[in-house]
Amino acid sequence: MNDVPAPLRVAVLGCGVVGTEVVRRLLEHTAEFSARTGADLELSGIAVRTLTTPRDPVVPTDLLTDDAAGLVAGADLLVEVMGGIEPARTLILDALRAGVSVITANKALLAQHGPELYEAADAAHVDLFYEAAVAGAVPVVRGVRESLAGDRINRILGIVNGTTNYILDEMTTNELDFGAALAQAQELGYAEADPTADVEGLDAAAKAAILASLAFHSRIALADVSVQGITQITPADIASAAQTGHVIKLLAVAEQRRDGAGQGGGVAVRVYPALVPAEHPLGNVRGPFNAVLVEAEAAGTLMFYGAGAGGAATSSAVLGDLVAAARHRVSGGKSPSESRYADLTRLGADEIRTRYQIRMEITDRPGVLAEVATAVAEHGVSFETVRQQGQSGGPAELVIGTHEASESALAATLTALDTLDVVPRISSVLRVEGI
Amino acid sequence: MNDVPAPLRVAVLGCGVVGTEVVRRLLEHTAEFSARTGADLELSGIAVRTLTTPRDPVVPTDLLTDDAAGLVAGADLLVEVMGGIEPARTLILDALRAGVSVITANKALLAQHGPELYEAADAAHVDLFYEAAVAGAVPVVRGVRESLAGDRINRILGIVNGTTNYILDEMTTNELDFGAALAQAQELGYAEADPTADVEGLDAAAKAAILASLAFHSRIALADVSVQGITQITPADIASAAQTGHVIKLLAVAEQRRDGAGQGGGVAVRVYPALVPAEHPLGNVRGPFNAVLVEAEAAGTLMFYGAGAGGAATSSAVLGDLVAAARHRVSGGKSPSESRYADLTRLGADEIRTRYQIRMEITDRPGVLAEVATAVAEHGVSFETVRQQGQSGGPAELVIGTHEASESALAATLTALDTLDVVPRISSVLRVEGI
Structure with missing residues (x-):
């Protein structure tokens, strides 16, 4: 020196x-x-x-x-x-x-x-x-790879794509539909001419794979991430979310389920739009900003927040x-090597549990709720909330908030609901996070 | 290997x-x-x-x-x-x-x-x-020392003492006075039997010195930090802050003033209680949690949030x-060495500018505002807001929000106000941050 x-x-x-x-x-x-x-x-x-x-x-x-x-x-x-x-x-x-x-x-x-x-x-x-x-600019890679290297990360929940956050925020704040919000994002340079990678969730999925690999000391590839984008989100979804104090955010969610000994288990890495309480730290993330919550055994919940893009x-x-x-x-010295000793495998659809909000059109006559409730309960899914809302002149709508349910139970429930005469249409199924 | x-x-x-x-x-x-x-x-x-x-x-x-x-x-x-x-x-x-x-x-x-x-x-x-x-657990040391090592940090604004944040939060949410909130913090293990280091701001000052040294590549010692604790904060301060949508937080503030070439200049590192808008990211930090905002030239504003204490x-x-x-x-390798090449000096009281809120008792008769306004303006301090509030049965109160003013101008203004017959008492002087 x-x-x-x-x-x-x-x-x-x-x-x-x-x-x-x-x-x-x-x-x-x-x-x-x-x-x-x-x-x-x-x-x-x-x-x-x-x-x-x-x-x-x-x-x-x-x-x-x-x-x-x-x-x-x-x-x-x-x-x-x-x-x-x-x-x-x-x-x-x-x-x-x-x-x-x-x-x-x-x-x-x-x-x-x-x-x-x-x-x-x-x-x-x-x-x-x-x-x-x-x-x-948000230093979450170093945070997970180095700062939390002595801890056990249980879950990462993040808004890691500024383009989609901007679009969803515009849909919420200015009541635009998806197409109009996307056009505005493109005009402002927040979205590219071909917005596929952003709006289909692929960009967020790549980031989720990177963070999950670091957090869980395993090789998580892009192909291991289940992805759902925001192109299907409608103004009706946004409005319905607002009625219960929620906003819709595209989340990258990576979590480890441990076995009894606190070891092993498996991981689930997913990208999906979800209802988040408006007053939740992630609910407050506006425009093109990013925020990542990291839940760790010793550290508790940490949040990293800042500009997610821009030169x-x-x-x-x-x-x-x-x-x-x-x-x-x-x-001298070197960046940390790949840490993949844990070699965790993907959790199956039976092992991943989330809360859901199911919004459906119903035939507005006595006994409907009982029929719907029976169909749902048969598959081991239980209600947390039920709300009926009618749009003036439009069909009546039933909004069900479930307790935590597995992906497979939810899928079976949806199939059952689909066969009911009193449910002409399932309008949307969204996960609920941040409670 | x-x-x-x-x-x-x-x-x-x-x-x-x-x-x-x-x-x-x-x-x-x-x-x-x-x-x-x-x-x-x-x-x-x-x-x-x-x-x-x-x-x-x-x-x-x-x-x-x-x-x-x-x-x-x-x-x-x-x-x-x-x-x-x-x-x-x-x-x-x-x-x-x-x-x-x-x-x-x-x-x-x-x-x-x-x-x-x-x-x-x-x-x-x-x-x-x-x-x-x-x-x-909040990885702000690594964030400043390593993640932002390629950027220019302009300012750090943080809640870095969980004890005082808990106390102020209790004073705000449950309308306790300082003594009662402190006693409660001690009962819960958030405050020590001798709470001096926390409530007088010394613990926050040590942390501010550490962060400022890293951020500004200079040796900032504890003695370089000007410190004001929270022992003087009253329920009246909290209530008055709430009337304009503010909460009171103990902040560690470290900033660099650059000269024209963007180099050199000086630093100010201070700890003080300040009014922060309730909806500001720092306004939302509850209980014993910590949060640090780092404003950098390229990165923009980053926030680090999490548990600030606990085993x-x-x-x-x-x-x-x-x-x-x-x-x-x-x-191989080694943690970064001390970076002190910038060797910045402390800014003087003339160079440090903040917005202030001055709350004073006044004699409630015509012409008072004019007298106060004249005294303030003579020292180059200008009003942003003026609000008169009377407590039922109590004396009338005037609350002045200033534009940015230097510490020396503010001190001269306070001296001038103190000589006015129409101002029997200056109840409190608090800085305003986070706008």
């Missing part, structure tokens, strides 16, 4: 909103990065697909290159913010194998190919950091990781 | 509520700690003052010792949860010099002797971790640090 270490060469892959902010801060705060890491961080180049795309003037034209592989080869530290599976995967693997530390924001890549990346990082004894892959916020997470990786270059 | 590493010997200093929980988890989750760190963690002993004190049966009697120095000498990792300055300081320094990694929860020691501890840790290239010293919650933070330190033993 007495010798001045050589400058560390930082290669950046991708120059979109995040890449631009990373470049801006690296160039503008040079002295601070040197002081904080103990070495100069030298931006060695920025790989882009098309050199001629117009860019923010902060990006030095002479650092742009379309030879990503060549750029990676000469780097000490690699920042990957290009997204997508290929060529990001190959470039990162090549970098790790060549002894380059990697910081990536690529949730899809990690959720699908995490183990392969971890193995390459371990073999070369270099860093693999990815705070920016989950919830933008500047995401760059904060990337640069925090970059400083950590640079410090390791200067004074 | 292919050889099985030797077990790591963990010495624990102190066996109060936190020490007991640390011991419990180390003994009960042995396999998990081994899997997560790559080495067995072997509890080598627990140093206590009095061997014969009755203890939780989870604590193995044969591991107790009153020879703390001897225990430390044979350890790889030291957990210090005994508290107080001496002998904790000497034991930790001896441990660090002997190459033992240290995890401490000792906020007072860090706030007063942090630099000395850092230097010893650096000289021996071992770890000094202290997540548990601030906000219990189990604090042990989670201690054990997270223990895992990190053990991982370093196994595969």
Whole structure:
């Protein structure tokens, strides 16, 4: 530490909103990065697909290159913010194998190919950091991977996709329908032209897989996550939720069911829209913000909250990781390896229990409630609340809140309700969380 | 990494509520700690003052010792949860010099002797971790020290003392006076028999010094923090705050004022009770919970929330640090060194600006407002709101909300008001935050 270490060469892959902010801060705060890491961080180049795309003037034209592989080869530290599976995967693997530390924001890549990346990082004894892959600037990856490494996490409940939270919030606050709220999110840059990954819950599912893998010390892949998006949520769902003081949020839910000895058991990792009490900490998360609740045996419930997306916020997470990786270059050390010793398996539909709200049209005549109640009880599902609401001129509606029920019992109940003449239509089935 | 590493010997200093929980988890989750760190963690002993004190049966009697120095000498990792300055300081320094990694929860020691501890840790290239010293299980130390290491923190605003938050919450919710709320906190174990450190704000000040040192890369000692506790807060203050939708919270506030180039400037680190809007994230923090808002240039506002005290919650933070330190033993690396390159100085009273609420008794006759307004305006303080409230039978009261004013301007204003015949008494002066 007495010798001045050589400058560390930082290669950046991708120059979109995040890449631009990373470049801006690296160039503008040079002295601070040197002081904080103990070495100069030298931006060695920025790989882009098309050199001629117009860019923010902060990006030095002479650092742009379309030879990503060549750029990676000469780097000490690699920042990957290009997204997508290929060529990001190959470039990162090549970098790790060549002894380059990697910081990536690529949730899809990690959720699908995490183990392969971890193995390459371990073999070369270099860093693999990815705070920016989950919830933008919110430091929940480090929180789960490091701060809670001495605790037992039981459950994670989070709003990890800002686009869908913005859409649901607009549907709630301004009574828009899904299409109008989506169009507004696209106009404001919160949603992409093709919003599928966000609104179908796939982006949240990738983040859930990453967090669950860390929390439960197991390999949870994207394919292990059951996913339901928000495209089916209607203004009627939102209005009905509001009648009981709830809002609808797209949640990533990861939980471990332990066996009697507190060990083993299994995990369930799911993404779904759910009713959350408006006064619950997650009910208060507005617009494009993210929040993650972590329930741990010793720590109790912790909450992490902040901006879940955006170039500047995401760059904060990337640069925090970059400083950590640079410090390791200067004074030794390495990011934690993949922790998968627990090797938990997925819980079956019989083992996963949630509360549900079932909203159905009914024929408004005496005896209906008894028929519905019988059908529900036959499958071991019990009511917590029943509410009948009629829309003026429209059909009568019955809203049932259940106690905790297994997914399989719920499915059987829905099938039974579907056969009843007095229930022309099941309007919606939503989980209830946060009680 | 292919050889099985030797077990790591963990010495624990102190066996109060936190020490007991640390011991419990180390003994009960042995396999998990081994899997997560790559080495067995072997509890080598627990140093206590009095061997014969009755203890939780989870604590193995044969591991107790009153020879703390001897225990430390044979350890790889030291957990210090005994508290107080001496002998904790000497034991930790001896441990660090002997190459033992240290995890401490000792906020007072860090706030007063942090630099000395850092230097010893650096000289021996071992770890000094202290997540548990601030906000219990809430991982704000790692958040500020590592996650935000690539960002510029502008301000930290936190509820970091659970005892005072509980007391203020009880005063608000159940209309108790300070004494009754304190007695209740003591009964429930939230406040100690001698509550001075909590209610006078000293505990919060130590935590503020620790967070500010990390956030602003400067040495901020306990003596640099200006402190005001909650012993003067009356039911009338609480009631008056409620009339405008505010609650009173004891806040730790640390901020950096930058010069034009965005560099340098100075810092102000203060602890004071302040009015916070009830619907603000900090306004919602109930009972003994803690929450810390961190405002950073790129990340925006992040919030960390959770249990700020208690044996189990604090042990989670201690054990997270223990895992990190053990991982370093196994595969290299070290906790970040002290970062003090910025070397910022304290801002003067002219440079610190806040909004204030001044509540005063007035003689209820025409012209009073004009006299008060003139006295205030003469010192460059401007009104944002004025409200007159009479208590039935009591004197008339004037409540002034100011725009941002410097501490020196406010002091001059108060002196001027004090000379007015129409103001028999200034009842309270409180800052307003969170807008």
